[in-house]
Structure formats: structure tokens, C-alpha cells
Amino acid sequence: MILDGKCPKGPIQTSWDRHRFDLKLVNPANKRKYKIIMVGTGLAGGAGAASLGELGYNVEAFCYQDSARRAHSIAAQGGINAAKNYPNDGDSIYRLFYDTIKGGDFRAREADVWRLAQVSNNIIDQCVAQGVPFARDYAGYLDNRSFGGAQVSRTFFARGQTGQQLLLGAYSALSRQVNAGTVKMFPRCEMLDLVVVDGEAKGITVRDLITGEVRVHTADAVVLATGGYVNVFYLSTNAMGCSVTAAWKAHKKGAFFANPCYTQIHPTCIPQSGDHQSKLTLMSESLRNDGRCWAPKKKGDNRHPNDIPEEERDYYLERKYPSFGNLAPRDIASRAAKEQCDDGRGVGPGGRGVNLDFSAAIKRVGENTIRERYGNLFEMYEKITDENAYKQPMRMYPAPHYSMGGLWVDYNCESNVPGLFVLGEANFSVHGANRLGASALMQGLADGYFVIPYTIANYLAKTKPGAVTADHPECKKSVEDVLANQKKLLSINGKKTVSEFHRELGKIMWEDVGMARSEETLKDALKKIPVLREEFWKNVKVTGSGAELNQQLENAGRVADFLEFGELMTRDALHRNESCGGHFRVEHQMPDGEAKRDDENYCYVGAWEFKGVDKEPELHKEPLTFENVHLAVRSYK
């Protein structure tokens, strides 16, 4: 099937405005008759639920955490982009659009990216009105900084906690709607199935994580804002509870999964310290504004970094990419770090690390200024490593951080299952094959505040409210299926823990489907994953019962889904016989080691249709056309 993203035709500059005019409306008196389910309360879900509630819809919002404020958007540190051009340094909507298309290595839809760049400015205004304490200059104006992958300063920030502050802004808007009675919150509830009736999304089945109750919630439309899937690698910068489960359940009910192989490995994370490690911690990319990446020139040089003289250091990013230097995009910076370590010039435990050195910046602007800019990050680094980064370089290594792939959606953020909308990281839409820094927060809030309130009306206007109730056979079947799956997990009573399986899967994914992939490693993974999955269903040990708070059971369900999803991700990486952005196939590289795209054969979105576990999924393609940005080799030199 050739998929149609239903993007507006004609000049891109007016595409969103024209499209908004073409969308159907639901009149104010009718809005209260519609019920909308929002799954996830991060930037996209929180902003979306609040905005839909404000419009007068009945919203039910779900999150697995104990409060909407804890969604993992909260951990984003660096900032949020907008095309305000406040610093007068040449920014514009067009430039943000251009940078994002190029940064994504020409694998995103132009129209979606244009809209993102356009509404980016509204986001800043909205957040300021909510009282988000963005950094200000002494005249009281909003402050900006530069960020990886951009040559202008367009990033707005709130110390090193921008995600937290933006999420608390969305949470405050959401709280206001809870108080107003338009949004009903269901914390500690995990979505375990999508209810599809006559081909349309009409509800979800959830498990109450406190009581263990499994029940169905029906609605006129379902919106997923459930984040990304990089916990498939086991070790990542995601929160422990982040999973592919909601998206995967929707996929199994018919929603196409697009570009699952596009994963972002973030260049600046604290290296792993031992086998006990449960997660990895990111250090904001903004550190690369003042920190210089280097590795010793000599292999196996294990002198203290401060004892290695200047001429024996290789500032490899500055050497390889003189115009972007330490601000090269994430995929490029990550691979460069890996190269240094593979070459035997890594630092720290196991040689899996490079230095990020602030000594020059401290000399230039003083330790106090550096503390003001990144104090909380230096503090966090010291807590984890017991090292003082004001006195010696930080050690950094890349870690899985973000998924550019996700459920396929059209320009309205609607999946191929009518009535199922997908926002934020959970969809695939704007970042192409690589996401630029400070763009995730922008997308989450754009989708939640400024896209879904318009586009969902177009669907609802064509739907009769309240058509499906909980006594519908599909609802009953969904609950039965979830209970049966749970019973199966609890009855295996094998020898290995859920975490052990997750670690093993993670190891396969990291080694075979990680930063560098080849036909050989991918084919190897395609053999290993089903074997591990089979073993899981025979030998996992899940204690306790379903009718109680049971964290092992929760985790078992998530790992079971990762064991299916990991295979799809690998298959997608194998089929995409080119390198682009975060998807690096070692067979396809330029003589200098850069990613080599194949636009003739792979300039499309690959969207997979589920055909059954252990069955080959079917690939559908959505061709990508570039009318406003010239398809070109991405260069940051």
C-alpha cells in the first residue's frame, strides 16, 4: 500500500493556515458530548489534555506514574527551540524548518516540519503566560543559547531543567482543567489494549496498578502520547517505566509502526560504571557549548586527563567538523565518540568514554559563570561519579535516548486507524532519521497545544458521540485478552527474572542494532530475539498475583512487548539498506565515515503492518518529496 500523509498542497508557508480552515469544527455546545481518552501526561499528553479540556471536551487522562507531573518529559534538560529570532542572529521559521529537515537527514515530511517551526513561537508565548520561569537577561527579556545542530541561538531554557519547567507548565494547565471538571485524571493506570470497533478506535483497556483491576474505558477518540521505546536497549536515559507497550498494543490492533529503526543515541551521557547499572544518565547537550570533546592521541593512554599535555589531545569534533565543532548534531557526535573508543583511545572504565573538558571555558568566563549555566549538571555528575568536573574533564559516552520512529500518523496526527491519534515522541512525524537538540520539547508541546485541538475536531465532527459503551463485545473481549495474557505470565513460574530477560534483550539490541549496524549483525539479531522471546514465555518468573500492586507483573508485560518490538525494529533496520541520521549501516558510509543515504531507493517512510507474532510484518511506504529544501548530502564540516 502507498500511504498518503494527506499533507496540504501548495505553498508551504501558508499550508497550516489553509489546512486549519479546511478542518471541520465541532460547535461549542456539542463539544461536551464527546469524550476523548488521552494516554500519557508528558508534554504532548499533558498539553493536549489541558487544551482539549479547555475547549469543553470531556477528557479522561491516564498515566502510569502516581501523578501527571512525573512523565519523563520532566527529565529533559537543555531547552526548547523557537524561531523567535530575538537575538537578531538570522533565525526565521524558514531556517528552523530547514535545519530540522536537514538535521533529520531528509527523512521527515516537509509539511509537518513547517508547521512545527511555525507554531514554535506560540509555544514560548504560551509557556511564558503560564509562568514558566525561562532564563532572562538583565533587561528582563528572554535569554537564548545555541544548541547542537544549529548556528543560531534559538534555544529557550530554564537552567538545566527546561523539560521540568515546561512539563510543570502543562501540568498546571491540566490541574486547572481537573479543577474545572473537564479532565478526569487516572494516575497509576497502564494502558494494556486498544479497543477497536468497526475499524475505529473507541477505547482502551487499562490495569489499575494499585488494585490490579483490569477495566475498559470507552471514548469517541483515543489519543496516545506515550513517549518512546529506547528502553528496548535496557540501558537508556529513559525512565524505568518508559515502554513501547501502549504503542505496541495499538500496533497489534492495526496501527502501522513507522521507521522503528530510527533511534537516537545521545552523545553526552555518563558512562556505565558496572553490571549493576539500571539506567544511564544524560548530561545536557548544552554542555557542548562550553565543553570541548577530546580523547588522548595515544592509544591506551591512562594518565590522569589533567596530566595529558595539550599537544597530545585530539579535539576530534573540532578537527573533523571545523564549522560546527563541538556543536555537531547528535548522531555525528555519538559516532565520533564511538570511533575514538573503538580506536583504543577511550578513557575511564573499559575505555568506553571520551573527555568533555571545561577548563578552557572556565579560564575564559570563570568558574562562577559555568556554575550558573550548568551547576545542577555538574552536581548530578559528581553524585554519580564522585568526580568534580570543575577540576577535571567529565567522562562521556553515548547512550540510547530518543526514538524518532513511532506510530505512523498523517498530517492530522491521526494514525491509519480512524479515531486513534498519536502525539509527541510516540509518533514518527517530524524528526526524520535524527532529532536535533531542543526539538523534542518543541514537538511535544506543538502537538499538544496547537495541533490536536484543531485536528481532532475534524474526526469528531464526523462521529456520533457515545456510540460505543463498555458492554460492547469488543470491550469485553479486550478485557478478557488482557486478563488471559496476565494469567499466562503469572503461571510460567520459571527460573529467570524479568530483568534478566530485559538485560539480555538489551545486550542484543545494543550490540547488533545499536550505533552501528550491518546486515550481518541484524540478521544475527533476527535469529536471537525470537529465541529469547520463546525462552521468556517458558522460563520467566513473575511472583505475586494480578489482583494487587505487582511491579514484577507490570514490568513483565512491558518486557514481553519489547521482545516482540525489538524484532520489528531490527527488521526495519535490515530492510533500510542505507545509512541516514541515527540509522548507521556500516556498509553505507562515505570515505570519511559519514552516513551515506540512498535517496533513489529509500526516500520514504517505512510503515509496518502487524501480521501476528512470529509472522513477517507487511511494509507500506509513504514516499517523501522535497519541494522546499533541496535534497543534499548533509554536511556539518
Added chain:
Amino acid sequence: MSHHDSHGMNLVLHVWRQKGPNEPGKLEQYEAKNVSPDQSFLEMLDEVNEQLIKTGGDPIAFDHDCREGICGMCSQVINGVPHGGQERTTVCQLHMRNFKDGDTIYIEPWKAKAFPIQRDLIVDRTALDKISQAGGYTSAHTGGVADGNAILVPKPSADYAMDAAECIGCGACVAACPNGSAMLYTSAKVAQLAELPQGQAEAAKRVCNMVDALQENGFGNCSNHYECQAACPKGISVKFIARLNREYQKALFK
């Protein structure tokens, strides 16, 4: 990869176990063996749980999510101190190098009237959400707001608001307070929005509604013990409580 296996620590844990909100609870003893100093406190507990699962025991339920000190989910009283007593540190950021071989560690949940225990170390903190719902916002509708630079915020005010806004809503302040008061949590939001021009229009209504919600949701009163500030993993200052009191007084005379 560093290996501390040869000189890992052995610890004795006393952990609060409770099946449900209405069940009796008690401290039970466990051993944590061969603990690496580079492990986080929660990774040490993960390991204890793995052993419990394998030996047919019941793993300890505890809240955690981001494990980088920002989501506010983790909530344990360690040796009598919420988050374990290392300055400005959540449980998830507490590392085992702060303990010694042979140490005995007591691990309990947040204990406060407003936070019923759900299971083991997990408590119900929806009462904190209720305070936010009562007024922790500006009533800015999505869309139709002024340009971000149309509202000038003096840098000291922006910094002050940010200091207050750093609260992660974990509830350690409540757990540390002898009265079980959520005054520090509430005051941080009141102060943030009262300081900013955007929050002025509703300042009086906000502080009154939030203080009312404090009382309605089972929190005690503040009697200036300042245990909250000492326990706060983000170092939120009690000066915001003074600000709340001032805002409240101002509001009463409006």
C-alpha cells in the same frame, strides 16, 4: 567496567513491609551482599529484589522512575531521614559509597496522614495534586496570549521564581515535618507565581484556595520547624513559606 566484587559491602536492611493500606505493617530484615560503592541505593534494592524473587520471596515494592533525581517519584525514609540525608539528593541519586561495610540501614515509606501507604514503601500522594488543582496555575487559556517578550521579568525575579519552581513534588517536606504539613510544597508554587507579573491577577485567590486545600487534604499546619528545608532534595528555601504567609495576609485584607 569497574569490578568491586572482591571488596563489595555487606549490609543489613530493615525494610517496612505492608501488604495494603489497611493491613498491618512491620520492619523485616534482609541482607544485601557484595554491594558495589558505585551502585545507587535503588540498584542495591533491585539486587535484593532479584534475590527475593529467585528464592520464592516477595519483592519489596517501591516507587521510582527517572532515577536521575527529577521526577519526584522515589520516596523512602532512610535511617529516619527522607531521601537518606545526603544534601540535595533524592533516593535514586544516593550512592552506596555513602555507606560502610557492615552498616545497618532502616528503610521506611513517607509517613504522613495525608499519604496513606499503598504497599511496602509506596504511598498515595494524590493530596499534593489536589493542592495544585486548587490554584497552582495562571488561568492562561491555550492560544491568544501575548508575545513572550511583551512581559518583561527582571532577572532577579525570574531567578527567584526558578528557585521556587525547582520543587519536584516528591513530598519529602511532608514526610520530614512533625506536623505532616505541605507548607513548603505549597509555598514554592505560591511564591513562584506571586513573584512573576503573569501570576499577579489571581495571586490573592490562588493563595487562599491553596491554603484551604492544604487543610482539606489532611495536611497539618506549619509551626516553623524547618525540617522540610533540610529534607528537600532540591534545596527549596523556607523563605518561600514566609512569602506565602505574606501573600496570605495580603489576600485576607483584599
